[in-house]
Amino acid sequence: SRQKFEQAFRTINEHFAQAFATLFGGGTGEMRLAEPDSAGECGIDIVAQPPGKRLQNVLLLSGGEKALAALALLIAIFRYQPSPFCILDEVDAPLDEANIGRFTRLIAEMSDKTQFIIVTHNRRTMEMAPVLYGVTMQEPGVSKLVSVRWEQPQTSEPAAAQAAA
Amino acid sequence: SRQKFEQAFRTINEHFAQAFATLFGGGTGEMRLAEPDSAGECGIDIVAQPPGKRLQNVLLLSGGEKALAALALLIAIFRYQPSPFCILDEVDAPLDEANIGRFTRLIAEMSDKTQFIIVTHNRRTMEMAPVLYGVTMQEPGVSKLVSVRWEQPQTSEPAAAQAAA
Amino acid sequence: LKLRKVDLLGFKSFCERTTLTFSGNGVTCIVGPNGCGKSNIVDAISWVLGEQSHKSLRAERMADCIFNGTQKRPPMGLAEVSLTLVDPELAAAAEKVLAATDAEAAATAGEASAADPDESPSATDAAKRKGPVRHHLHLKPGELVIGRRLYRSGQSEYLINGRVARLRDIQELFMGVGLGPNSYAIIEQGRIGQILSSKPLERRAIIEEAA
Amino acid sequence: LKLRKVDLLGFKSFCERTTLTFSGNGVTCIVGPNGCGKSNIVDAISWVLGEQSHKSLRAERMADCIFNGTQKRPPMGLAEVSLTLVDPELAAAAEKVLAATDAEAAATAGEASAADPDESPSATDAAKRKGPVRHHLHLKPGELVIGRRLYRSGQSEYLINGRVARLRDIQELFMGVGLGPNSYAIIEQGRIGQILSSKPLERRAIIEEAA
Numbered sequence: 001s002r003q004k005f006e007q008a009f010r011t012i013n014e015h016f017a018q019a020f021a022t023l024f025g026g027g028t029g030e031m032r033l034a035e036p037d038s039a040g041e042c043g044i045d046i047v048a049q050p051p052g053k054r055l056q057n058v059l060l061l062s063g064g065e066k067a068l069a070a071l072a073l074l075i076a077i078f079r080y081q082p083s084p085f086c087i088l089d090e091v092d093a094p095l096d097e098a099n100i101g102r103f104t105r106l107i108a109e110m111s112d113k114t115q116f117i118i119v120t121h122n123r124r125t126m127e128m129a130p131v132l133y134g135v136t137m138q139e140p141g142v143s144k145l146v147s148v149r150w151e152q153p154q155t156s157e158p159a160a161a162q163a164a165a
Numbered sequence: 166s167r168q169k170f171e172q173a174f175r176t177i178n179e180h181f182a183q184a185f186a187t188l189f190g191g192g193t194g195e196m197r198l199a200e201p202d203s204a205g206e207c208g209i210d211i212v213a214q215p216p217g218k219r220l221q222n223v224l225l226l227s228g229g230e231k232a233l234a235a236l237a238l239l240i241a242i243f244r245y246q247p248s249p250f251c252i253l254d255e256v257d258a259p260l261d262e263a264n265i266g267r268f269t270r271l272i273a274e275m276s277d278k279t280q281f282i283i284v285t286h287n288r289r290t291m292e293m294a295p296v297l298y299g300v301t302m303q304e305p306g307v308s309k310l311v312s313v314r315w316e317q318p319q320t321s322e323p324a325a326a327q328a329a330a
Numbered sequence: 331l332k333l334r335k336v337d338l339l340g341f342k343s344f345c346e347r348t349t350l351t352f353s354g355n356g357v358t359c360i361v362g363p364n365g366c367g368k369s370n371i372v373d374a375i376s377w378v379l380g381e382q383s384h385k386s387l388r389a390e391r392m393a394d395c396i397f398n399g400t401q402k403r404p405p406m407g408l409a410e411v412s413l414t415l416v417d418p419e420l421a422a423a424a425e426k427v428l429a430a431t432d433a434e435a436a437a438t439a440g441e442a443s444a445a446d447p448d449e450s451p452s453a454t455d456a457a458k459r460k461g462p463v464r465h466h467l468h469l470k471p472g473e474l475v476i477g478r479r480l481y482r483s484g485q486s487e488y489l490i491n492g493r494v495a496r497l498r499d500i501q502e503l504f505m506g507v508g509l510g511p512n513s514y515a516i517i518e519q520g521r522i523g524q525i526l527s528s529k530p531l532e533r534r535a536i537i538e539e540a541a
Numbered sequence: 542l543k544l545r546k547v548d549l550l551g552f553k554s555f556c557e558r559t560t561l562t563f564s565g566n567g568v569t570c571i572v573g574p575n576g577c578g579k580s581n582i583v584d585a586i587s588w589v590l591g592e593q594s595h596k597s598l599r600a601e602r603m604a605d606c607i608f609n610g611t612q613k614r615p616p617m618g619l620a621e622v623s624l625t626l627v628d629p630e631l632a633a634a635a636e637k638v639l640a641a642t643d644a645e646a647a648a649t650a651g652e653a654s655a656a657d658p659d660e661s662p663s664a665t666d667a668a669k670r671k672g673p674v675r676h677h678l679h680l681k682p683g684e685l686v687i688g689r690r691l692y693r694s695g696q697s698e699y700l701i702n703g704r705v706a707r708l709r710d711i712q713e714l715f716m717g718v719g720l721g722p723n724s725y726a727i728i729e730q731g732r733i734g735q736i737l738s739s740k741p742l743e744r745r746a747i748i749e750e751a752a
């Protein structure tokens with residue numbers, strides 16, 4: 001229904017601006033209803049203003065800025081309609097050290113209500129997770145798990161840390 | 166001309182198999198001529214066999230394996246028809262530590278004939294370059310260069326190393 | 331609703347039974363070298379939630395999801411993934427769905443049809459239901475298990491608490507919870523920019539899904 | 542053929558004249574935080590080599606390549622990038638092209654046409670040629686400089702050794718060297734998988750280009 005959509009749109013937009021400012025350390029982001037098309041349906045444009053820069057269409061951002069803005073939008077939708085878990089597969093790959101710090105702090109904050117499952121190669125992201133699963137293919141072609149918990153190492157295999165490489 | 170294409174195809178394929186084995190630490194990759202289409206033109210399929218795995222279409226590889234296979238093909242074309250320079254923008258983002266090591270060793274080897282320009286966030290990749298340009302936006306929205314040469318630091322700004330973050 | 335466990339057997343590179351357990355909140359990282367099987371776990375979760383497109387599972391056809399062997403091991407004939415969730419209301423709703431399907435199956439036992447296994451569990455299925463019921467499936471109170479199997483033959487089935495059900499049953503269970511294969515809550519590798527770069531009307535659909 | 546230098550002025554976020562020098566071989570890394578302008582340097586190089594598509598330059602239209610200002614600085618009216626290359630044969634060929642264009646311009650001086658600036662430098666261009674010749678353009682033996690300018694008005698021009706030329710002239714110069722905006726030797730951010738995932742016939746075109 002139209003009313004539900006408009007209410008969702010407004011609330012998500014508020015969350016988007018907040019999450020954007022948190023992830024970028026300032027600035028703002030906003031969804032805007034585009035011109036209605038022939039069928040009268042309005043699409044959504046997204047504008048972003050990283051701190052100190054001019055407002056522009058998200059498509060003109062850099063690779064890392066785009067990933068960060070997309071994460072802010074995802075978080076905004078999440079805050080409106082939480083889901084039992086969230087899976088992020090190497091979303092931190094394009095981010096620099098400072099942005100990885102802001103990203104991991106925000107995720108850690110949200111993780112008191114939601115289960116996050118994050119696939120990563122970045123050590124800084126690994127360090128923030130209390131539980132780590134290492135996947136290895138010591139037998140070529142066959143995936144096996146080794147569980148590495150920072151708090152109490154659950155496995156005696158030194159390979160576990162190797163798996164985290 | 167057909168003959169030139171077939172000669173190029175054969176030679177590039179040989180280089181592809183070699184570069185693939187170097188980057189993956191074993192295994193092999195190969196280009197194959199696909200079934201001719203209605204116009205009689207044959208497209209090219211690419212199969213890959215990472216060490217210890219079965220031969221399969223490159224599209225079934227993981228994110229990091231795909232990037233590595235693509236680099237192997239790029240290097241193969243390069244060996245056949247060198248270009249004065251090669252620009253790689255964050256191609257190391259999906260790679261794990263071990264593969265970054267193999268990638269940087271291969272690039273260092275080829276750089277005696279070709280100028281490589283590599284954009285990266287990865288420290289291991291930065292460490293292999295004798296010359297580093299740091300780009301900063303200390304004035305928001307305005308890009309400036311700070312040059313950081315490992316051999317002889319050209320700039321007294323401590324910020325240069327900061328720029329490399 | 332909390333995610334408790336994911337079980338894989340014969341799904342892509344996981345030929346041996348593999349279990350990941352979760353506390354229901356907090357952060358779990360999955361790490362490992364390139365090509366070791368991390369994204370296969372993500373694929374397994376969107377598959378069991380009903381993913382129908384082999385493309386989004388990075389496969390040429392659905393059968394590519396079944397372990398296809400290595401130089402030392404033969405291919406397997408079955409891929410099976412199950413998710414254990416904890417939510418008292420949903421667990422009760424699941425039992426209701428199973429009771430309704432049982433009643434339906436009994437009524438149609440006489441008219442056993444050759445319908446598509448995705449659509450309606452037939453009489454033979456009711457018998458199968460007694461089939462490989464998983465002994466280890468001792469459910470704790472408030473728990474429910476969603477499962478999916480794919481046989482080499484191409485037949486696929488969905489399971490609720492170890493008993494064959496329809497995909498529609500699972501989709502209805504998850505209707506209000508924001509869980510599904512294409513949910514905004516699963517960001518596959520390399521697709522983080524997709525939310526932004528899709529067309530304006532596609533972005534609208536994402537917001538509508540959440541609304 | 543070796544790459545010696547890249548000069549940017551007013552191109553995207555590089556509003557001040559910026560120069561990167563290269564030794565011609567070896568590895569140079571470009572590093573810096575997200576959004577600081579690293580990929581803009583890569584765009585500048587493919588732009589000066591003749592890139593025509595604003596999409597591959599991550600712009601909504603070509604004018605997005607000109608510095609569009611910050612909260613403290615006004616937008617600029619011109620973007621200019623030049624590449625300094627070292628190759629005795631190519632440098633000689635470039636001089637020949639310029640001599641030929643001069644002869645042509647003299648012949649058509651009388652019929653000054655309103656042709657598209659990308660296509661043929663007109664008589665006024667010949668005058669302009671004497672225009673902003675870059676004083677610092679002291680070429681060393683064997684060097685040649687390829688340049689491109691874009692004015693806010695939409696007019697664009699290509700330059701060889703500081704003198705207006707046609708895009709075709711530059712494309713012909715680079716014909717046998719494997720240099721061009723879409724060359725396999727420039728891998729933009731996020732596009733490394735493109736070589737593999739394009740269609741079979743597109744892959745063929747890559748091999749044909751190299752052949």
Ligand SMILES: Nc1ncnc2c1ncn2[C@@H]1O[C@H](COP(=O)(O)OP(=O)(O)OP(=O)(O)O)[C@@H](O)[C@H]1O
Pocket residue numbers: 141215218225226227228229230259341342343362363364365366367368369370371393394395396397398399519
């Ligand atoms: N049906 C199958 N049977 C056996 N192995 C499979 C099957 N499908 C995929 N694989 C294997 O799984 C591997 C890919 O795994 P996956 O994509 O999960 O890697 P990853 O850990 O995510 O790596 P990366 O860090 O590079 O993203 C491939 O190398 C492929 O050989």
Ligand SMILES: Nc1ncnc2c1ncn2[C@@H]1O[C@H](COP(=O)(O)OP(=O)(O)OP(=O)(O)O)[C@@H](O)[C@H]1O
Pocket residue numbers: 050053060061062063064065094306552553554573574575576577578579580581582604605606607608609610730
């Ligand atoms: N015409 C222009 N004028 C001014 N600034 C511009 C212009 N075009 C793009 N930009 C700015 O350049 C920035 C993007 O730069 P670029 O893509 O080079 O970043 P990057 O260093 O590659 O970052 P990342 O590490 O995230 O890939 C944008 O934030 C945008 O504001």
Ligand SMILES: [Mg+2]
Pocket residue numbers: 227228229368369519
């Ligand atoms: Mg992966």
Ligand SMILES: [Mg+2]
Pocket residue numbers: 062063064579580730
């Ligand atoms: Mg970039």
